[in-house]
Amino acid sequence: MRALVIDDSRAMRRIVGTILKDFGYEVREAGDGRQALDVLEEGYQPDLCCIDWNMPVMDGLQFVMAVRANPAYRQVTLMMVTTESEMGQIVKALAAGAHEYLIKPFTADALRDKLALLGLLPEDVTA
Amino acid sequence: MSTPEAQPISALLDAETVQSIADQVWPSLVGDGEVFVPVPVAPPAEVVSAWVDIIGPWRGSVVVTCAPATAQALTESVLMARPPTVVDDEDVADALGELANVLGGNIKSVLPGESKLGLPQLGSAPSRGRLDDVCALAGQWRGNFLTITVQGAAPAPHAERNEVPL
Numbered sequence: 001m002r003a004l005v006i007d008d009s010r011a012m013r014r015i016v017g018t019i020l021k022d023f024g025y026e027v028r029e030a031g032d033g034r035q036a037l038d039v040l041e042e043g044y045q046p047d048l049c050c051i052d053w054n055m056p057v058m059d060g061l062q063f064v065m066a067v068r069a070n071p072a073y074r075q076v077t078l079m080m081v082t083t084e085s086e087m088g089q090i091v092k093a094l095a096a097g098a099h100e101y102l103i104k105p106f107t108a109d110a111l112r113d114k115l116a117l118l119g120l121l122p123e124d125v126t127a
Numbered sequence: 128m129s130t131p132e133a134q135p136i137s138a139l140l141d142a143e144t145v146q147s148i149a150d151q152v153w154p155s156l157v158g159d160g161e162v163f164v165p166v167p168v169a170p171p172a173e174v175v176s177a178w179v180d181i182i183g184p185w186r187g188s189v190v191v192t193c194a195p196a197t198a199q200a201l202t203e204s205v206l207m208a209r210p211p212t213v214v215d216d217e218d219v220a221d222a223l224g225e226l227a228n229v230l231g232g233n234i235k236s237v238l239p240g241e242s243k244l245g246l247p248q249l250g251s252a253p254s255r256g257r258l259d260d261v262c263a264l265a266g267q268w269r270g271n272f273l274t275i276t277v278q279g280a281a282p283a284p285h286a287e288r289n290e291v292p293l
Contacts, residue, residue, distance in 0.1 A: 008246070009221055009222075009224065009225040009228070009247075010217075010218065010221045011202070011205050011206055011218070011221050011222040011225045012225050014206055015156075015205070018207070054228070054232075054244055054245075054246060055246075056246060082232070083228060083229050083231070083232020083233060083235075083236075083244065084232060084236075084244070085232065085233065085236040086235075086236050086241070088241065104155075104156075104229045104232065104233075105151055105152045105155035105156045105229050105233075106155060107154075107155050
């Protein structure tokens with residue numbers, strides 16, 4: 001499986017990426033929504049995008065809307081991974097087309113549970 | 128604070144709430160078994176701060192302050208960096224900023240009304256506003272000085288009068 005981790009924090013990209021690699025994912029990274037769209041436009045086809053909300057240039061919500069507006073990316077599962085934890089923000093992200101929502105701080109177990117819910121946990125990883 | 132009628136942070140948030148947020152953030156971001164201990168220690172001669180601004184009914188910043196060496200150690204812990212891996216200044220700015228960001232996002236969520244979170248910044252802590260518009264949690268990580276301060280924005284300086292005689 002392939003994942004694209006989108007966060008302006010290198011530290012957070014590394015944390016999320018390390019967990020996903022432990023689950024058997026191939027991981028690419030982008031520092032904001034615009035960079036992430038560039039990666040998709042290059043032809044990279046992730047199964048999962050993990051998306052921070054607050055980023056410069058293009059934020060996570062704008063990225064979700066841009067991806068959902070393009071039928072070519074219909075198969076990509078979008079999961080917000082963010083400190084934005086108010087219900088209004090969660091509803092806004094889900095309404096825009098995000099499939100799941102993980103609030104920072106989170107544990108590897110919490111990420112694994114979300115992947116299991118989405119059917120994106122490889123079979124050889126214990127749920 | 129943004130408006131004269133806005134409540135100070137001391138009426139909206141207490142140190143126990145900040146500590147409970149730190150209790151969640153430390154093990155999941157800094158590392159397994161890592162804790163922020165709310166027992167103050169003497170401040171070092173030199174400090175560095177990372178902060179995020181909160182803009183909403185309450186305006187201010189969530190500031191994390193520690194010694195540069197502590198920031199370096201925090202970064203190594205966040206990145207799970209082991210020798211011979213060396214973290215650079217950009218890593219330190221990024222990791223300390225992300226710590227402020229995660230703390231700030233969770234603190235924002237317990238404040239009333241809809242607010243926006245700014246992007247992390249690093250440097251000397253921003254000026255404080257009113258004396259009662261501060262919720263500071265002094266403590267330590269691995270025995271080293273570290274504070275989490277939620278502080279109101281300093282009022283904008285009055286524009287200098289520049290009256291031109293008619």
